[in-house]
Amino acid sequence: MTKKEVAEQLGVTPAAVGQYEMGVAKPRPDLLPRLADTLDVPLPFFIAGRPSNRLDSSMAHFRALRSTPKAQGERALAFAEQVWELTYALEKRVQFPPIDLPGFSGGEVPPGVDLPLDPAAAARELRKRWGLGDGPVTHLVRRMEAHGIVVVMPAADEAARTVDAFSSRSARPVAILTPNRTNAVYRHRFTAAHELGSRQEREADAFAAEFLTPAASITPLLPRRLDLAQLTGLRRVWGAASIRSSTAAASWA
Template sequence: MKTDQPLLPGTTERGVTPRAVHDAFDPARLTQARRLAGMTKKDVAEHLGVTPAAVGQYETGVTKPRPDLLPRLAATLDVPLPFFIAGRPSNRLDSSMAHFRALRSTPKAQRERALAFAEQVWELTYALEKRVQLPPVDLPGFAGGEVHPGVDLPLDPAAAARELRKRWNLGDGPVTHLVRRMEAHGIVVVLPAADEAARTVDAFSSRSPRPVAILTPNRTNDVYRHRFTAAHELGHLVLHGDATGDSRQEREADTFAAEFLTPAASITPLLPRRLDLAQLTGLRRVWGVSVDSLIYRCRELGMISDATASRGYQRLRALDGQPGFTPEPVDGFPGEQPALLAQAYELAEREKGLTIPRLADELGWHPARVRRLLCAPDTRPILRIASHS
C-alpha cells in the first residue's frame, strides 16, 4: 500500500524540491527502489506515462526524469522524494556476491528484489556502525575478517565446521543460541517481516563487506529448520568466496551445517543403531536439529541403509502434528532471533540521541521502513560506543 501522495510541482518534501532532486538524481537509487517494489521497467513506465525505454535510460544515467515526474515516481515506488538524491553510502550487490539456497528455481526478479533488500540492510548497518561499535568480524575465511584476517579454514566442509567450532570455543556439544552467536562474532543476521522483499527467496547470505545472513520467514514456523538454514548460510560465508549457485556449493554448505550442529564424533555414540524415532525426538530437542536431519545423519554416518532412512521419513510424515513431532516456532526461542541491529539502534538512541526520523532522513527512507528493518527481540550481543564517534 502506497503511503505518500505525489507532491505538486515546486513543493518540497523534507525541504527538498523536485528540481533539486533532478539536479542530483542517482540512477542506481531508481534501480534499487524499483527492484524493492518488485516492479519491471514497464510497470514503472505505465505509472509515469513514459516508455519502458525511457525508464531504462533513467537507470543507466543517459537521461533523468523530468522534475514534474519525480514526485509521481517516488509515490509509485513508495519512497520519499529525497531517496533519489546521490551521495549516500551504498553497496551494490549482484548474484555473484550472494548465495541463494534455490538459485536455479528463484526467478531473476525475485533475486534482484532480495539483493536490493540486502543492500538496504548494509546501508542501515553502515549508518548504525558510525555511531556504535559492532562486534568485530570473527570469521576465518572471510576476506574482511578483523579477528583472523587472511586465515582460511580447511577446504573440506566438515573439517571447516570443526575448525570454526574450535575457534569459537564451542566445545563438542550442542550449539545453543546459534543466531545470537553468529551476531556476537560480527555477522549481521536479518529475519525480514513476512511482507519484505526477501520473503520470496529461501535464504541467502553475502560476504561483502560485512558478512550478512538473511533468514527468510518461510522457515520460522520450525526452529530446527531455521537453525539448519542459519548454519548452512554460515557455511557459505566461510567456504565460498564466489557464489556460483551450483549444487556442489549447496551440498558443501549442507555438509558444513550438519557437522557444525552435530559433530560426527559427538553425535555418533548417541544415535540409535536401529531407527528409533522416539530416541531421535529426544536428541532433536537437545541438539536443536530436526528429526529429518538426524535420520539423514544416521544414513550419512553409515548407521542405517538408504531403505531404512526412506521408511523413517515415511513414518515421520505419518506422525506429523502428533505430540513430539510438531514444529516449534522460532518466536519461542529468543536466542535464535536476530537482535544486533535493534540493539545497536537502542544504544545509539540512548547514548547518541539518535531517533528513527533522523535515521530515516539520513538513509532517505520512510521512518516505517527503518522500523521494519530494526524489528527484533530482546536477546542482545554486547556492544560498546565507538571511541571515534
C-alpha cells in the first residue's frame, strides 16, 4: 500500500504516515486499531519494544539494481526486516545451525576469517570448507540453510517481478529468492549461488559459475566439438543454467 492509501484509511495525511514509518511521530492510540485493520496485522505488532532491525540499501545486494524501482526496493527491504524479526523469534525456541560463511561479519564467524577476493578462488575455498568435493552440488538451498543462511521466497505478486533476488547480511545472512525466477530449476540454483557470493553483480556471477561448475572439473568433460545432447546431459548432472565453455570461465546464458 502507498502512504496515500494508508492515510485515506486512517483519516490523516500521507506525511503523517511517513512520520509513523520513520519513527519521527507516533500515531494516536485511537488510530492503532484502525491501522492494524488497514495493514492486516495484529494489534501487538505495534507494541513498543518489539525487536526490529532497520535495513537500508547498503545492507542488501540486489540483482539488476538499476532496474529495480525505488519503491519496490524499499518494499523488498521491509520484507527482509520482517524475515529478520521472524528469525529472531524462532531462534528463541529453535536452535539454528551456526553461521558458517567466511567473510560474514556477524554471528559465529571469528574475526579476521575471510574468503579470497577473487570470486572464483572464493568459490573453490567455500566448496572446500563445506566439504562439497569437485562434483555437482546437490540440494543447494538445503546446504545453504544447513550452514546458517536463511533462505526464503515471498509469495508471488506483481511487485516480485521487478526484484530479481537479493541478499541481506545483518545479524544472520538472508537470501531472498523471488518466485518468478523458479520456473527453471537451473536458473533457480544459479540465483541461489549468486546470492551466496554476492558482492558486485559480475563478481557474484563468476562466483556462482565456479561454485556450481568448477573449471577444473567441468573442462575435461566438455565435448571437443559442439554436441548439444552431451551439453544437455552435463547441464542436468551439474544442475547448471548452462555449461560454460573452456575459454569463458564465467560465461552463462
